[in-house]
Amino acid sequence: MTPHLRRLALLTLLLTVPLIxxxxxxxxxxxLQDSVVVVASRYAAPIxxxxxxxxxIPAADIERIADHSLLEAVQWEIPSAxxxxxxxxxxxxxxxxxxxxxxxxxxGRPNTGxxxxxxxxxxxxxxxxxxLPDVYGMDNVERVDILLGPASTxxxxxxxxxxxxxxxxxxxxxxxxxxxxxxxxxxxxxxxSVSRAFGAHGVQLTVAHSSTDGHLxxxxxxxxxxxxxxxxRMNSTWQISLRGRYVPYTFDDPTRNGDPAxxxxxxxxxxxxxxxxxxxxxxxxxxxxxxxxxAGHHEFFDGFVSDDQTLGLSTYQQWxxxxxxxxxxxxxLLRYGGSANLNNIENVLTxxxxxxxxxxxxxxxxxxxxGLRWQxxxxxxxxxxxxxxASVVPFAGLRVYVNYxxxxxxxxxxxxxxxxxxxxxxxxxxxxxxxxxCEYGLPGGFIRFAAYRTHAVDMITTVANPSPPPPVRxxxxxxxxxxxxxxxxxxxxxxxxxxxxxxxxxxxDGLTAFNPAQQFxxxxxxxxxxxxxxxxxxxxxxxxxGDNHTLHMPDYHLLDLSASWQLPxxxxxxxxxxxxxxxxxxxPGYEAPGAHYLLGLRYALED
Numbered sequence: 001m002t003p004h005l006r007r008l009a010l011l012t013l014l015l016t017v018p019l020i021x022x023x024x025x026x027x028x029x030x031x032l033q034d035s036v037v038v039v040a041s042r043y044a045a046p047i048x049x050x051x052x053x054x055x056x057i058p059a060a061d062i063e064r065i066a067d068h069s070l071l072e073a074v075q076w077e078i079p080s081a082x083x084x085x086x087x088x089x090x091x092x093x094x095x096x097x098x099x100x101x102x103x104x105x106x107x108g109r110p111n112t113g114x115x116x117x118x119x120x121x122x123x124x125x126x127x128x129x130x131x132l133p134d135v136y137g138m139d140n141v142e143r144v145d146i147l148l149g150p151a152s153t154x155x156x157x158x159x160x161x162x163x164x165x166x167x168x169x170x171x172x173x174x175x176x177x178x179x180x181x182x183x184x185x186x187x188x189x190x191x192x193s194v195s196r197a198f199g200a201h202g203v204q205l206t207v208a209h210s211s212t213d214g215h216l217x218x219x220x221x222x223x224x225x226x227x228x229x230x231x232x233r234m235n236s237t238w239q240i241s242l243r244g245r246y247v248p249y250t251f252d253d254p255t256r257n258g259d260p261a262x263x264x265x266x267x268x269x270x271x272x273x274x275x276x277x278x279x280x281x282x283x284x285x286x287x288x289x290x291x292x293x294x295a296g297h298h299e300f301f302d303g304f305v306s307d308d309q310t311l312g313l314s315t316y317q318q319w320x321x322x323x324x325x326x327x328x329x330x331x332x333l334l335r336y337g338g339s340a341n342l343n344n345i346e347n348v349l350t351x352x353x354x355x356x357x358x359x360x361x362x363x364x365x366x367x368x369x370x371g372l373r374w375q376x377x378x379x380x381x382x383x384x385x386x387x388x389x390a391s392v393v394p395f396a397g398l399r400v401y402v403n404y405x406x407x408x409x410x411x412x413x414x415x416x417x418x419x420x421x422x423x424x425x426x427x428x429x430x431x432x433x434x435x436x437x438c439e440y441g442l443p444g445g446f447i448r449f450a451a452y453r454t455h456a457v458d459m460i461t462t463v464a465n466p467s468p469p470p471p472v473r474x475x476x477x478x479x480x481x482x483x484x485x486x487x488x489x490x491x492x493x494x495x496x497x498x499x500x501x502x503x504x505x506x507x508x509d510g511l512t513a514f515n516p517a518q519q520f521x522x523x524x525x526x527x528x529x530x531x532x533x534x535x536x537x538x539x540x541x542x543x544x545x546g547d548n549h550t551l552h553m554p555d556y557h558l559l560d561l562s563a564s565w566q567l568p569x570x571x572x573x574x575x576x577x578x579x580x581x582x583x584x585x586x587x588p589g590y591e592a593p594g595a596h597y598l599l600g601l602r603y604a605l606e607d
Contacts, residue, residue: 037050037054037056037145039054039145039147040117040120040145040147040154040155040163040165041117041119041120041145041165041167041288041316042120042154042155042316042328042330043154043316043318043326043328043357044286044318045326045359047399048367048391048393048399049359049361049367049369049391050391050399050401051367051368051369051389051390051391051401051402051403052147052148052149052151052389052401052403052405052435052437053147053148053149053435053437053448053450054145054146054147054148055077055078055145055146055148056143056144056145056146057070057073057074057077057143057144057146058142058143059138059141059142059143059169061073061077062138062141062144063138064532064534064562064564065523065534065536065560065562066138067088067575067577067598068088068089068090068189068210069085069090069091069099069133069134069136069138070133070136070138070141070144070166071083071085071099071101071133071164072085073144074101074144074146074164075101075538076521076523076536076538077146077502078103078146078148078502079486079487079488079502079503079504079519079521080103080104080105080148080484080486080504080506080519081101081102081103081146082101082102082107082514082515082516082519082540083099083100083101084099084100084101084514084586084587085099085586086255086586086587086590086592087214087215087219087221087593088184088185088187088212088214088215088221088577088593088596089187089210089211089212089214089220089221090134090210090212090221090223090249090251091133091134092134092221092251092253092267093110093125093128093132093251093267093269093298098110098111098128098130098131098132098133099111099131099133099134100514101114101116101164102114102161102514102515103146103148103161103162104148104149104161104162104433104452104454104482104484104486104506105161105454105480105482105484105506105508105509105511105515106150106160106161106162106407106431106454106456106482106511107161107514107515109513109514110128110130111130111131112124112128112129112130112158112409112412113158113160113161113409113429114131114158114159114160114161114162114163114164115151115152115155115156115157115158115159115162115163115164116131116133116163116164116165116166117155117163117164117165117166118136118165118166118168118273118275118292119165119166119167119168119243119275119277119290120165120288120290120314120316121275121290121292121312121314121332122155122156122157122158122312122334123273123294124158124294124310124336125294125296125308125310126294126295126296126308126309126310126336126337126338126413127306127308127337127338127340127347127412127413127414127418128308128412128413128414129158129412129413129414132271132294132296134223134247134249134269135225135245135247135271135273136166137206137208137225137227137245137247139177139191139193139206139208139227140168140169140193140195140204140206140227140229141166141167141168141169142167142168142169142170143167144164144165144166144167145163145164145165145167146162146163146164146165147162147163147165148161148162148435148450148452149161149162149403149405149407149433149435149452149454150162150405150406150407150431150432150433150454151163151405151407152373152375152383152385152406152407152408153355153357153371153372153373153385153386153387153405153406154328154330154355154357154371154373154387156332156353156373156375157351157375157408157409157410157428158409159407160407160408160409160429160431160456161407161431161454168229168241168243169195169204170202170231171195171197171202171203171204171229171230171231171241172197172202172231172233173195173197173202173606173607174195174196174197174605174606174607175193175194175195175204175604175605175606175607176193176194176195176603176604176605177191177192177193177194177602177603177604177605178190178191178192178193178602178603178604179191179600179601179602179603180600180601181573181598181599181600181601182598182599182600183575183596183597183598183599184215184595184596184597184598185212185213185214185215185596186211186212186213187210187211187212187213187596187598188210188211188212189208189209189210189211189598189600190208190209190210191206191207191208191209192206192207192208193205193206193207193208194206200232200233200234201230201231201232201233202229202230202231202232203228203229203230203231204227204228204229204230205227205228205229206225206226206227206228207224207225207226207227208224208225208227209223209224209225210222210223211223214252215591215593215594215596216254216590216591217254218252218254218265218266219252219253219254220250220251220252221249221250221251221252222249222250222251223247223248223249223250224247224248224249225245225246225247226245226246226247227243227244227245228243228244228245229241229242229243229244230242236281237280237281237282238278238279238280239278239279239281240276240277240278240279241275241276241277241279242274242275242276242277243274243275243276243277244272244273244274244275245272245273245274246270246271246272247270247271247272248268248269248270248271249269250266250267250268250269251266251267251269252265252266252267253265253266253267254590255587255590265300265301265302266300266301267298267299267300267301268298268299268300269296269297269298269299270296270297270298271294271295271296272294272295272296273292273293273294273295274292274293275290275291275292275293276290276291276292277289277290278290280317284319284320284321285317285318285319285320286317286318287315287316287317287318287328287330288315288316289314289315289316290313290314290315291311291312291313292310292311292312292313293309293310293311293312294309294310295307295308295309295310296308296309303341304340304341304342305340305341306338306339306340306341307338307339307340308336308337308338308339309336309337309338310334310335310336311334311335311336312332312333312334312335313332313333314330314331314332314333315330315331315332316328316329316330317329317330323361324360324361324362325358325359325360325361326358326359326360327356327357327358327359328356328357328359329354329355329356329357330354330355331352331353331354331355332352332353332354333350333351333352334350334351334352335348335349335350336348336349336350337349337413338413340418342418342419345417347413347416347417347418349377349378349379349410349413350377350378351375351376351377351378351410352375352376353373353374353375353376354373354374355371355372355373355374355385356371356372357369357370357371357372357387358370358371364393365392365393365394366390366391366392367390367391367392367393368389368390369387369388369389369390369403370386370387370388370389371386371387371388372384372385372386372387373385373386375408377410377428379410379411379416379427381410381427381428383408383428383430385406385407385408386404386406387403387404387405387406388403388404389401389402389403389404389405390402390403397440397441398438398439398440398441399438399439399440400437400438401435401436401437401438402434402435402436402437403433403434403435404432404433404434405432405433405434405435406430406431406432406433407430407431407432407433408428408429408430408431409428409429410428411426411427411428411429411460411474415460415474420469420470420473421462421465421470421472421473421474422473422474423473423474423475426460426474426475426476427458427476428458429456429457429458429459429460429476430456430457430458431454431455431456431457432454432455433452433453433454433455434452434453435450435451435452435453436450436451436452437449437450437451437452438450442489442490442491442492443491443492444491444492444498445489445490445491445492445498445500446488446489446490447487447488447489447490448486448487448488448489449485449486449487450485450486450487451484451485452483452484452485452486453481453482453483453484454480454481454482454484455479455480455481455482456478456479456480456482456511457479458476458478458479459476459477459478459479459480459511460474460475460476460477460478461474461475461477461478461547462474462475463475463477478510478511478547480508480509480510480511481509482506482507482508482509482511483506483507484504484505484506484507485504485505486502486503486504486505487502487503487504488500488501488502488503489501489502496526496527496528497524497525497526498523498524498525498526499522499523499524499525500521500522500523500524500525501520501521501522502519502520502521502522503518503519503520503521504518504519505517505518506518510547510548510549511547512544512546512547512548512549512550513544513545513546513547513551514543514544514545514586515544516540516541516542516543516544517541517542517543518539518540518541518542519538519539519540519541520538520539520541521536521537521538521539522536522537523535523536523537524536530565530566530567531563531564531565531566532562532563532564532565532566533561533562533563533564534560534561534562534563535559535560535561536559536560536561536562537557537558537559537560538557538558539555539556539557539558540555540556540557541555542555543555543586545586545587545588551588553585553586553588554584554585556582556584557580557582558577558578558580558582558584559578559579559580560575560576560577560578560579561574561575561576561577561579562574562575562576569603569604569605570601570602570603571601571602571603571604572600572601573599573600573601573602574597574598574599574600575597575598575600576595576596576597577593577595577596577597578592578593578594578595578596579595580595581594581595582594
């Protein structure tokens with residue numbers, strides 16, 4: 001660990017210890033023992049027994065601090081998260097698009113190093129391997145779970161830096177919501193969502209549309225989303241759920257190259273996805289079995305056309321042997337691929353894996369976890385991913401934990417065979433993580449601190465081709481030793497006022513692209529009767545747009561404001577972004593949006 005990181009760790013501890021000491025001993029503490037969480041839709045565990053960092057963002061917080069994507073909420077809530085959000089209205093698709101999210105120094109361009117999941121199954125584009133956040137929307141989302149650090153033992157490929165799991169809201173409720181908003185640069189959005197429960201059944205339907213002209217010429221984005229769901233509670237143990245969505249969208253992206261005539265670099269995307277989930281929740285055994293698909297058609301300005309699809313089947317079960325022992329196990333199968341008009345060859349890859357993890361509490365204060373995944377890929381690759389961890393609860397409200405985690409990512413079709421720079425001999429990327437952290441409950445808040453190390457090997461990058469053409473080709477050529485620390489403090493200043501401070505310090509080694517060395521984030525949340533206010537700021541220091549400390553970008557400070565007025569069934573809200581009108585850039589030569597706003601009206605009837 002560098003001297004700079006050691007000094008920052010000492011400063012963090014000096015700041016947090018007085019906060020703990022100043023608490024009123026008669027004030028009731030948040031009790032870790034009182035809460036059980038279903039972790040990323042895979043297994044249930046008491047929070048006090050968790051051996052790694054876990055954050056849950058509820059839907060209300062997502063609506064308050066995010067505009068067009070729930071990944072924006074992840075950016076604000078997670079100290080080590082960095083989101084390359086370069087436009088308004090949507091991310092688009094491309095090396096600088098797709099919602100480039102990094103967690104603890106792992107992500108990639110586009111993002112293939114953070115596993116984005118929906119209700120516990122992976123979501124990614126079959127050829128390029130990245131998630132598709134423009135498809136998700138923020139309607140009918142119950143919460144978002146974020147696990148930090150390598151997490152492939154339970155969650156499979158792609159989890160080099162962590163997992164973001166989107167949990168769908170149940171259709172077993174009566175709800176009617178309609179909203180409309182408009183703002184800067186011709187930005188408009190509207191949505192209608194209806195959910196109805198009758199007997200043992202529930203149905204829901206959402207239709208949404210949004211559009212923007214963009215903050216720069218030829219940076220427009222337009223999308224329509226149709227989403228439907230059905231839940232059937234067959235009895236007290238079994239429930240079946242069906243979800244589907246169709247999302248066409250178009251965008252123009254001035255960050256792309258190859259537009260000397262100024263005609264635009266547009267894309268026309270059509271995506272569809274669906275899932276059927278059978279859940280069981282018994283006294284001793286609970287889990288889910290699901291089948292899911294994801295398919296799309298992409299057309300771009302340069303004539304590139306592709307079709308891709310992902311099909312998956314998985315089952316996860318947890319057996320509770322008593323108060324001390326619980327075992328979760330599962331298996332999954334993925335078939336993914338597609339074709340492009342570069343060669344019109346259908347390429348298909350398959351991967352299958354199985355895992356088991358045991359959670360054992362020999363005493364009320366000590367909790368142990370160990371697990372192992374075996375994964376086989378049709379590239380004739382076999383991977384073993386272990387995990388170990390322990391947590392100690394020395395007294396109510398405090399959890400101290402350590403862990404060892406592992407992650408892997410298989411090469412995508414883009415890297416294997418699609419373009420001239422492809423290399424069919426690529427192997428998987430791998431990461432191992434070590435973490436020590438603690439969480440302490442404050443009155444109305446918490447303190448979290450973690451120090452982590454990630455060792456990544458065989459990372460895929462482009463290198464000079466010894467036998468050109470082409471001049472470069474993909475190769476497993478990068479090894480990185482990353483160190484970091486992060487801390488979050490949230491506390492209640494007054495009965496109606498909360499504050500949150502978050503800080504992350506990272507030494508990303510050579511993987512400097514979109515992994516800033518320092519981030520400081522703060523929020524002030526006020527809820528006074530029917531008026532709600534959120535002020536959020538972010539300071540980013542030592543950001544690079546390229547690896548190996550290339551393309552250094554200036555530091556910047558952003559300040560956002562959200563305000564709402566809640567009347568019976570009606571909410572009026574304002575979202576003002578970059579209110580100080582800072583001029584900054586995340587990508588060289590591409591100015592990020594200045595001050596802009598959204599003014600909206602929402603009518604909602606909820607049971």
